[in-house]
Amino acid sequence: MGRTAVVVGGGIGGLAVAIGLRRVGWEVTVVERTRVLDDAGAGISLAANGLRALDALGVGAQVRAAARGQYTGGTRTPQGAWLARMDGAALERALGTPIVGIPRAALHALLRAELPPECLVPGARMTALDRSAPGRVRVAYEHDDGRPDEAEPDLVVGADGIGSGTRALLFPDHPGPAHSGSTVLRALTKGPVEAGSDFEITWGRGTEFGHIALTDGRAEWHAVLNSPAGLRYPNPLAEMRRRFAGWHEPIPALLDATDPNDVLHHDIGELADPLPSFVAGRVALLGDAAHAMTPHLGQGACQALEDAVVLAARISEGPDVARALARYDAERRPRAQGVAAAARQAGRMGQQLAHPVAVALRNTALRLAPSGVAVRMILQHAAWTPPRLPGC
Numbered sequence: 001m002g003r004t005a006v007v008v009g010g011g012i013g014g015l016a017v018a019i020g021l022r023r024v025g026w027e028v029t030v031v032e033r034t035r036v037l038d039d040a041g042a043g044i045s046l047a048a049n050g051l052r053a054l055d056a057l058g059v060g061a062q063v064r065a066a067a068r069g070q071y072t073g074g075t076r077t078p079q080g081a082w083l084a085r086m087d088g089a090a091l092e093r094a095l096g097t098p099i100v101g102i103p104r105a106a107l108h109a110l111l112r113a114e115l116p117p118e119c120l121v122p123g124a125r126m127t128a129l130d131r132s133a134p135g136r137v138r139v140a141y142e143h144d145d146g147r148p149d150e151a152e153p154d155l156v157v158g159a160d161g162i163g164s165g166t167r168a169l170l171f172p173d174h175p176g177p178a179h180s181g182s183t184v185l186r187a188l189t190k191g192p193v194e195a196g197s198d199f200e201i202t203w204g205r206g207t208e209f210g211h212i213a214l215t216d217g218r219a220e221w222h223a224v225l226n227s228p229a230g231l232r233y234p235n236p237l238a239e240m241r242r243r244f245a246g247w248h249e250p251i252p253a254l255l256d257a258t259d260p261n262d263v264l265h266h267d268i269g270e271l272a273d274p275l276p277s278f279v280a281g282r283v284a285l286l287g288d289a290a291h292a293m294t295p296h297l298g299q300g301a302c303q304a305l306e307d308a309v310v311l312a313a314r315i316s317e318g319p320d321v322a323r324a325l326a327r328y329d330a331e332r333r334p335r336a337q338g339v340a341a342a343a344r345q346a347g348r349m350g351q352q353l354a355h356p357v358a359v360a361l362r363n364t365a366l367r368l369a370p371s372g373v374a375v376r377m378i379l380q381h382a383a384w385t386p387p388r389l390p391g392c
């Protein structure tokens, strides 16, 4: 009989692991609480490690075709002076690809297209896990019409994001996600816009404004601000125009090209207390459920994609699920938690830095840094080689 997995959560990580497990011959059911399987979030950048993971899953070519390479741009001051330049061509020489930018909805659609429709159960929320019988796991979920359902698969993957119920059930004493001190507003422009370069971030005091240009000429922009959790603005776009009045182009142009209804606002959380394990019994955590990190390195989804490939590869190596999960944990936990710590540090030294003297010192250090430092920093996290999945 075929081996079965239930994946809780149909985000980037859940869809990717479902593809990986199916590639190695498993039957997979993805239980997703929302009915519309489409991430409304704006755009996302993927570094070489994320793209290589997608290659290993057999989806890399499709994603590259829908994405735009980030060759030009860099880091600027609010007045527009360059602190560091982005060298996408150097990254491409080193890793075979620059970082790419893609609308999140397009990435989701490409991942979903790799799965047969019967594999996806939208509008169903995982409600309980029963691990009381040794070596077994039962997962209960409820459809949005109130109908209960359950399964006893060989493996449950908790890919249910930063607020993971799976994690809370496995590690009830863990404090869960913490507010990072920052909040983010972001949107896709409603049409093509002259963004000037492929990718930029601009650092003010405790503030970052960035953009990613997309293949169709639109751009995604994000504004990250030091902020207490829960603070909301009656008119977020008007607030952005006020905050960024006087900042260099294309910032005003990007805000002008945005529909006020398209602005998303979320507080940035992270798992500040690293989990003691990504696995328990026949359950594995993956993506933000395992290691939610701040977005300051643009690595959260890339790490979820790495998790997906490694989990599928280790599962393919033999019938012993516990052994496979132990290897997954040993391989993924140090790597993902290391990247999460680096992302937190990047935020502290970048967007979150607010004291004028500290900001001036950081900017001077960036200006004086030898060329190639920015590329080396990206290489540190992006130079990752996936394991091969059998048959791919």
Ligand code: FAD
Binding pocket: 008, 009, 010, 011, 012, 013, 014, 031, 032, 033, 034, 043, 044, 045, 046, 050, 124, 125, 126, 127, 159, 160, 161, 162, 164, 165, 184, 186, 222, 266, 268, 286, 287, 288, 289, 295, 298, 299, 300, 301, 302, 303, 304
């Ligand atoms: P999610 O995308 O959160 O998916 C979890 C899914 O589980 C959701 O669909 C949810 O509805 C579902 N779910 C939850 N509970 C249940 C339940 N009980 N039952 C059923 N379903 C459930 N990463 C990058 O690599 N590059 C970037 O450029 C980048 N930019 C970012 C910018 C911002 C502002 C932020 C906040 C993050 C950014 N990230 C980036 C990080 C990236 O978005 C996340 O790491 C990634 O989306 C996590 O995917 P996931 O599948 O683990 O979780």
